[in-house]
Amino acid sequence: MQIQSAFAAGMQGLQRASAGITEEAVNINRQTQQNRSIEQTAAAQATAEPAAAATTSPAPVDINQSLLRLEQQQLQGQANVRSLRTADEMLGSIIDVRV
Template sequence: MDVSNNLGSAFNAGVQGLQSASDGITESSVNIARAQTERENVERSEPAPETREAQSQPVNVTEELVNLRVEQFNAQANTRSIQTADEVLGTLIDVRV
């Protein structure tokens, strides 16, 4: 069994998962900001051109907040897997040296 390939795979999976969580956080944050902009435009009764298309699919802020929390947990889990791979690598280096 090649330990370096397995550690590399663990690092890569953790980094990819962390990037995916970051993308999800960004998407939910943008959707929440869009909902706020739409709400302000409705209060002013001035629909902005860029939000007219968005009005056909209203943003569910509660759902986006839940998505943010889920992505936070995903980021934490992937960070822990990266930390674990790092600790294993450190232990292997200590044993081999």
Template structure:
């Protein structure tokens, strides 16, 4: 395997992991905002003494939990790609040391 392709693979993997982390962060933020809005809607309806609003807290909690799990997976993928970049860097350093 060429060192350049190891660098490219590591960088592409790191970029994918970074994009995945960003996406999951956005999902968590969106879900948190929806949860807050639902809580405000429930509070308003409780004050006006109308029929209680059914909330979807179990579903929203699962969505946030799934996003957190996927974010952890992306973090582990990023760490693995950083390790491959370090290894490729060390190999390149060893080759240069041998040739000089």
């Protein structure tokens, strides 16, 4: 059984958090664009047919879940940075070298 070093585990977690942040940022951008498109379509329908626009316009996309996942990824990244710092300090203490 092979055990990962603290540095490798911290770096791997930091890379996963970075990828998650990128993914959620793309999702938020996509959802914002969809909401903007829905608002523009609804505004165009409201000026053309005021009575029909209220009943046929789709609901805006909720971005709260993506924002929540973005915050979670940020916290995971911060936790992995702390583990990297701790591993660095421990290694410095073990070999009695501090930079």
